[in-house]
Amino acid sequence: MIAADNFVNFGRRVAATQGFPYLVIAETPNPVRQLDAAALHVRAEGMIDTVVAGLTLGPESLEHRFKDVAKQQIHPDGVVRSEIPI
Amino acid sequence: MDQNYVDLEADSVDKLLTQAYEVAYDKGWTDGLPIIPPTAESVQRFIAASGRAGDELIGIITPRKGRATVEAIAINSIMAGCRPEYMPVIIAAVDGLTDPTFPLEVMQLSTNAITPFLLINGPVRKILDINSGTGCLGPGWRANATIGRAIRLILLNIGGALPGIYSRSSFSSPLRYSYICGENEEENPWTPFHVDHGFKREDSTVTVFRAANFSNISGGEGVGPDEILRQIASHMPPMWGGGGFVLLLGLNHAESLHAAGLTKQDIQQKLWELARSPTSNYSKAFVNRERSVGRADADTVWRSKSPDENYIVVAGGPGPQNVYIAAGLPQIRLIKGIDAAK
Numbered sequence: 314m315i316a317a318d319n320f321v322n323f324g325r326r327v328a329a330t331q332g333f334p335y336l337v338i339a340e341t342p343n344p345v346r347q348l349d350a351a352a353l354h355v356r357a358e359g360m361i362d363t364v365v366a367g368l369t370l371g372p373e374s375l376e377h378r379f380k381d382v383a384k385q386q387i388h389p390d391g392v393v394r395s396e397i398p399i
Numbered sequence: 400m401d402q403n404y405v406d407l408e409a410d411s412v413d414k415l416l417t418q419a420y421e422v423a424y425d426k427g428w429t430d431g432l433p434i435i436p437p438t439a440e441s442v443q444r445f446i447a448a449s450g451r452a453g454d455e456l457i458g459i460i461t462p463r464k465g466r467a468t469v470e471a472i473a474i475n476s477i478m479a480g481c482r483p484e485y486m487p488v489i490i491a492a493v494d495g496l497t498d499p500t501f502p503l504e505v506m507q508l509s510t511n512a513i514t515p516f517l518l519i520n521g522p523v524r525k526i527l528d529i530n531s532g533t534g535c536l537g538p539g540w541r542a543n544a545t546i547g548r549a550i551r552l553i554l555l556n557i558g559g560a561l562p563g564i565y566s567r568s569s570f571s572s573p574l575r576y577s578y579i580c581g582e583n584e585e586e587n588p589w590t591p592f593h594v595d596h597g598f599k600r601e602d603s604t605v606t607v608f609r610a611a612n613f614s615n616i617s618g619g620e621g622v623g624p625d626e627i628l629r630q631i632a633s634h635m636p637p638m639w640g641g642g643g644f645v646l647l648l649g650l651n652h653a654e655s656l657h658a659a660g661l662t663k664q665d666i667q668q669k670l671w672e673l674a675r676s677p678t679s680n681y682s683k684a685f686v687n688r689e690r691s692v693g694r695a696d697a698d699t700v701w702r703s704k705s706p707d708e709n710y711i712v713v714a715g716g717p718g719p720q721n722v723y724i725a726a727g728l729p730q731i732r733l734i735k736g737i738d739a740a741k
Contacts, residue, residue, distance in 0.1 A: 319510060319567040320508055320567060322564055322565055323462050323507075323508045323565045323566075323567070326462040326463065326559065326565055327461060327462045327464070330462070330463065330464040343510065344510075347684055389564055392427060392561060392564055
């Protein structure tokens, strides 16, 4: 998944509802709609390592790498309502 | 939505109500305002008033993919302060909001402050005392205040669009507490909105729009239809996220325009032609984008792509006032079982 940074939590939460809590999410700063082709190219290059990791890492590696991140993004500390199970 | 029952005890009513408010707030179940605590009995009463089974699924709401069942809708409606007989309206609205073509997901997450606007038509307005006249968008009417609030609580609690966490609206909006009114059909010189869209006058409907703002347009009275419409159009700037608008035409101007022989279609057409601004007022990127979606020509940027995107509704009370709402993508739903819910 590619997401603007503002929406990574949202993306993670939606991914988790589909059974992919450890989905690899490549982030780029929001907004992106004003960028021209050259600027988008630079942004894409900045995310390419994450995309490659998403395509090559195995499930155990992904879980190890994203377990804590996903937990915090899906159930942020101090937000009681987020604890309602997905 | 998973239900969490909480046992509360206190030696006075005010302590009990305060406790309920504090618990609900601590758990993040509210919009910040006090709630009516739902009980097993009140939930059953609301479900019964809906005329449906409690486990009937009305829709799925992102990002939590929460199940908006009749029971879950009832719980949030009670919390919002609704009466049981409002249930058919809220269920119909949720059905419209969860239509696959309605952009609810982006409304739940965007940095923009877009929010649903609900328009109510038909006899249900009188049955439930939904205000469509003077003060129809403001405080003072329970149905307007609490039906709109129930929708927001449903989006928060069932959809899980937690402000600041998943919902990233930079400023959010006071319109997110409640944004709803009826059409003033009794003083509308033309046919009501729902009749224009194929429903019978005696049908009751709720229409949900994707809405971005509220703008009261003042003045222009008594200078003829051209000047009235020019004055209105000057308050409808092209803006990002474009598309059409809902014009809540006030009574004075509705009467003047009708007396001058204009139809709603004439008004839609005229506003489409007038609600344009010189391209030199805008950034090049914005103009290029609007051109690419058919809302600009060589010299001007337009509020809407076609007259059909301009929705004309008569609402409010006497006075030279109108309300412009940058809004579109309406989903209209028949409100079923309103008589049974009384």
